[in-house]
Amino acid sequence: MTTLPQFALTVLGLLFCAGDVAALALLLTWQERAPSPDARRLRLLRGVLPASALLLALLLLAVVQLALL
Incomplete structure (x- = not known):
């Protein structure tokens, strides 16, 4: 029963x-x-350097969280 929430989190x-x-x-x-x-x-x-650093940090966090799923 845990596959559906994991799939939904992966898609998100x-x-x-x-x-x-x-x-x-x-x-x-x-x-x-x-x-x-x-x-x-x-x-x-x-603008670009601070914002891109933040976006890249969020992207790295998201990839790590996806890998931990």
Whole structure:
């Protein structure tokens, strides 16, 4: 009887991982669409690096939790 909750958690974990990768892609696209090289560098330092570190940490946590299932 425990296979259904494990399957549901696995599917939710995979959806979370896919959403996380999509958010990383959106973040990098936002950074590349800055009007000037200075604005791109500023977006990189103030927005992309901290947010991508957080998203990658969440992705790593999700993958570890999926592996432990």
